[in-house]
Amino acid sequence: MILMTALTETAEKIKNMEIRGAGKIARSAAEAMKEEALSIKTKDIKEFNRRMEDAYNILYSTRPTAVSLPNALRAVMRYKADTVEDAKTAIAANADAFISGSENAVKKIGEIGAHRIKDGDTIMTHCNSSAAFAIFETAYRQGKDINVIATETRPRQQGYVTVDFLQKSGIPTTLILDSAVRYTMKKVDLVIVGADAVTVNGSLVNKVGTSQVALAANEARVGFVCAAETYKFSPRTLFGEMVEIEERDPTEVLCNELRAKWPNLKISNPAFDITPHKYIDMIITEIGAISPEMAYWVIKDKLGWELEEAAEASMRGCDDEN
The missing domain is CATH 3.40.50.10470 (Translation initiation factor eif-2b; domain 2)
Incomplete structure (x- = not known):
């Protein structure tokens, strides 16, 4: 099993309801995906993609009812890249856009x-x-x-x-x-x-x-x-x-x-x-x-x-x- 300390900590907080509210859950998940992407050291794009899929599945399984969670995860994961660096850039941009859009939506x-x-x-x-x-x-x-x-x-x-x-x-x-x-x-x-x-x-x-x-x-x-x-x-x-x-x-x-x-x-x-x-x-x-x-x-x-x-x-x- 791949150890993802920061991400699994966020997953536990969502599962245990330390992080509450559908909007906050979605924004926290998006931020966790961004941090996980940026922390991956491999240069192999296939290995990177697999790690990100693992991260997606860990967060996805925490709260099955809150639709905001899978919608946020899918928004962050909508990237196509041939290199790890391009993938990281795209994921970070997707996460930031989702979080900003969510906050503006609430306002x-x-x-x-x-x-x-x-x-x-x-x-x-x-x-x-x-x-x-x-x-x-x-x-x-x-x-x-x-x-x-x-x-x-x-x-x-x-x-x-x-x-x-x-x-x-x-x-x-x-x-x-x-x-x-x-x-x-x-x-x-x-x-x-x-x-x-x-x-x-x-x-x-x-x-x-x-x-x-x-x-x-x-x-x-x-x-x-x-x-x-x-x-x-x-x-x-x-x-x-x-x-x-x-x-x-x-x-x-x-x-x-x-x-x-x-x-x-x-x-x-x-x-x-x-x-x-x-x-x-x-x-x-x-x-x-x-x-x-x-x-x-x-x-x-x-x-x-x-x-x-x-x-x-x-x-x-x-x-x-x-």
Whole structure:
């Protein structure tokens, strides 16, 4: 096995959720790929390519649901070179372009999304999203009097990360239990959440509990908005592939001591769920605010370069099964 210390450290941090949020995961992976490329000493282009494929696979396997991760990796790996030096240059440029584009996308989403927030609004959010936070921060800096209600987001308490960002920005914030969403929804004017993936029909894959927030919002006639960079849209769903829902370690839910006390107890710990597009009023991207039904267009036109790769990957999967 090839030792890749810096890269495997990043992979572990992504897997263990020290690095959280789909956008941050994608940017961290792109940076790790760049660092790995620049650290490889070989002059043999075939050996270099193999090492980069190994690096790709290590990072790819860390979080199967966050579509931003494979999209970032594919963006970095889109290079053709006859020499190692040319390959390194291309990979570094691809990584820098992806990271810069991602950061600019978040800023643009903040600007577009802030238009949807009115002075005096109370907004609910779930989990932790840099894109959603950009909207809150932009609206607040515009002088709008807003309040944000953040869920704890158990079992990993990503809501605490959201609260930390909001408090440091001076934004009035209320932290609630996940189970208090329906009770609290009567105080809410708008729900804004991030995304780990958006499927071809505009459905949202996000932190488990998001679909329940959407249902409560729909019942209360509160608008439900998703903030998502276009690289979180999943090209492979166009070819019928399902987004894999990650099942995480049971110890996140119940400590080993209690598990030993109840040895026959089964624990399910899905990290994500799917919110049907019919419960989503709008998806705010860096290219504009769109309806969920426009997800197909984003995948086909905005992510057109990925469709060929997605089709090839899908065909490879079929070949493997036959």
